[in-house]
Amino acid sequence: MTQQCNCSEGCGGSGRYEELVLERMLYSARLKESVARRDSDVIAAMAAMIAETFRNGGKVLLCGNGGSAADAQHLAAELTIRYRSSVNRPALPAIALSADTSALTAGANDFGFDEVFARLVEAYGRPGDILVGLSTSGNSPNVLKALRFARQRDMKTLALLGGDGGEIKPHADLAVVVPHTGSADRVQECHIALGHVIVELVEKMLGYD
Template sequence: MNTPSLFAANLAEHLQLFQQMGPLDTAVARAGTLIADALRADGKLLSCGNGGSAADSQHIASELTGRFINERKPLAAISLTTDSSALTCIGNDYSFDEVFARQLRALGRPGDALLAISTSGNSANVVQAARAARDAGIRVVGLLGRDGGQLKALSDVAIVVPSPVTARIQEAHILIIHTLCGLIEQQLGLT
């Protein structure tokens, strides 16, 4: 019996998921508009997530403050996952569940946007950040997986990747993040 390689199996699973993602188009477009509107009004994008989602949070912030494809002005974006002193101070003095929410309360302003990234939709610290954002008049885009978890209901726009597999969800999240960057640049007339 000829068993497919791990790469071939992963690629097949990846392709199967990506062929099911067409219905996310509307939510992705709405998310791009929400973030572009915040930036257009001199707000900023705050983002957060854990593990690979922390890296994705940093990824979108760097694409916006640097550049995505074409040369353009920098856009205001902050990943709440990058300040190790704040993360460890808040985690130690309060709890790990508060590491993003407390930073958001300090740095966020009404009219900003939060990109809350969680493959399960149930990461307690990301859920707390979304609640803090809503309390502060900050709109929330949930970049999620599985069934969207608790974050789905806390999001103004929920983008839910329909997969139970964390690795495949993260692969989809990167495509969505790159699409959001392109949409933001288009809507701000920067392309």
């Protein structure tokens, strides 16, 4: 039931805001459906690559800025702790490069913000590891440089992107691009949903379901 607003701002009641809620939520749902139908094979392949890396004793590094930094930390926590498994599985080694504020600010101060993630990939990345880059525009300079450096280190590269994939897409072995431009919000909503599916598949592939 629509409730009328009693505020003095002349907003005309809450009906138009309910319409906005419906519009935004349904658009987000359609965007996720579009990505799922188009890229389900790529998403499953990402999970398989991550699972194989863990089997071989490797680790996953993740990086992004702003909300994508939060998503990187979120997904790293799902891997290091656990996601939905009903058993107390072993921890899976994953590091969000945005989590260490001292390293980020030192790197930005000494080398420039565009280099902060590449510097941390140099510190933590080894051949056979995976770097996952998140960028809603596909053009974040520090994510791009990190993926380039990871490839030089013989690491595998994955990317969750937005828009048309931007400059980053060619530097990822596998990429999922959310076809939305103009704002980061809808892209990030897809990215975290994709990340959750990938983590769930990784646990299944490793036998922790």
